[in-house]
Amino acid sequence: MPERALSPETVGEIMSGAIEYFREMVTTGRRASELQAFGGLVVGTYCNFVPEALVYALGARPVRLCSGDREAARAGEEQFPRDGCSLAKACLGQALGNDPLFARLDLLVLPTSCDAKTKLGALLAEHKPVYVMQLPRAKSTRNATRLWLEEVWALVARLEKLAGRGLTRAALEEAIARLNVREHAFRRFLALRMRVPSAVTGEEALLVTNASFTDDPARWTAQLERLCEEREARPAGARRPRLLLTGAPLIHPHLKLMRLIEEAGAEIAIDELCSGTQRLYDPIVFRDPSLRAMVESVAEKHLLPSTCPCFADGTDRLKRVRELAEQYQVDGVVYHSLRVCPPFDLEAVTMLRALKEDGLPCLHLTTDYAQDDTEQIRTRVAAFLEMLRSPVV
């Protein structure tokens, strides 16, 4: 086993080598300049609800715009009300500033998930054409799926018009296959996190998933396979407290929470964020090879497994957190609320109660893109970890 023969330093170097690709994708303007050179349509999307497969099948490229950029959030404050969340402000800030990626976009597709995103459309429309998709507020009823399917078909019509070509069965089948390869590789990556201790840090995992917001799926998948190969050969380190992170999305560069927790000596063994695991976990499953059945499977993939608190029923997320907590053998749960984001805050009430009844220690942190509460959070995290280490009978 040549891998075992490597010194820890060399292993570290290789490790950083593989993750560097993802770090580059989220921190630099590489993808933006690539897309500038790209001849086809580039479609900006928000949240996890816009079916990427349709965009790819029409020869266009989707780019998820949800932003964690503090500077963009500041810029957004110019127009966005003060009591809006950082994420929405940052999304607007991209438009107000001269973001090269935003400038390249041909269309914005905005689902009406939360109130902030719903009203963002009118403000964004001053900069780019915006297509609003009506997201049902209760996702699992038959009416909800029917409405969503119609919304997706309407999006298809809009994209077809813009692309000047029709959506074909073969193109969609190919796009789905390509994305499923990505999802499959992602599950291999998750197996690394299932190890005790995890072979990737929570922050690295977020870099990986964040990179997929804009990256080409095939290249991203190849790089992820590379990362997996490296990490699978990595010798295990010391066990640290394992935590599960759920709640509001963390998007680069707003990885403060992740960093603080891991610096304090714990590892985020698994996250349940829409900017993380949730984004790439579910494959697109269809049986009937007709175009209609495929569009349906694509539409449902983006709606049904979502654990976004913008939906009335939060039990899916609770169930998911419980399952992940068991699978990844976590010692506690960190619940992240984004300041002035009512959906996550509201769901925290029932969810944290249920998790505590399960005997899982929980830490509820509320923060936003500002840095002023860093030390406060650090102290709370340290206290939480202290509590985990010395179990009270």
Add this chain to the structure above:
Amino acid sequence: MSVTTSAAEKTKRITTVRRVVQLAFFLLIMYGAFVWTEPLRNEILKPIPSGIPRTTLYDRNRILWVSGNESVVDLYLPVLACRFIARGGVFKSCSVHLLSENMTWQTSLRIMMPQLFFLVLLLALGGRFWCGWTCPLGAIQDVMTWVRQRFRRPPLVLSESVKGFLFKTRHFLLFATLIISMLIAFPLLGRTGANDSLFLVYCQLCPARLVYPPLGGVNPCWYDTTNSVTIFLTGLGWFTFGTFFLGFAVPRFWCRVCAIGAMSSYFSRGSAMTLEKETRKCTSCGACRRCCPVDVTRVYEEKDRRVVTDPECIGCLTCVEVCPEKECLSARFLRKRLVKS
């Protein structure tokens, strides 16, 4: 790319096995009697003696004309093994046929007991899994679906009200058949010549009566103009024969109407074969609901209970096959896991 091929292999395995089983049962039920020409009889499996209408209706020009051969074994199955199969078939007939004709003949329970016991045993063991794995009429419909999918045509989506109507029709057909079978024996509404023509009324409108004989190279009785009742039933038979071909548009269309399936469905929840769901592992992705050929929603909707066998479920296990979550769905026999997602 090796990882994806293994995933694809996994998703094909159950269906491949099912196709083989379906083909085997299709050949056995439809063509077995071409191989085993001598009926197998013993003390337990002796044929139930028939009553009066048999002699009056089983002629060449009558709707209920059978091939003239006896079946190899005198057993009734909870699937569409049929009296009208060429050369009599291996098995006697279906469960509805058994009840229908013996109610009319007023066969004593003592004589029927071995047959009923065997039938209930099969249903207690397999519930409606027989429908998905052994029914020849089901297999034909699966071929229809395969043909449609080859042409990449989308399926026809039935509205909720149509599904509800078909669900009611199924149970109505079953009970109407049993009541009519009784009324011939006990003519409370008066005895007319029409009563005899209503013998085995379900068979007269079941598409299998017209579909099966040609597959064995035999001409079924396409029409019977003896009296107004037979003319009406001929028409009804033609209508259901037509709807059977809706199977090209709707997966397993006739299974949603079939009275045999309706009867088997009463055993679904209690049978030894179960479909189980580890609800916590479910991410509600909806793959099971999307891929189900008979539009079962229970597997998707169930959030607490383990057993998700639905009366509509034909046990094809497509859901187990497509479920992306490891060990979330499984098919079990007496709680012992046979296959899992």
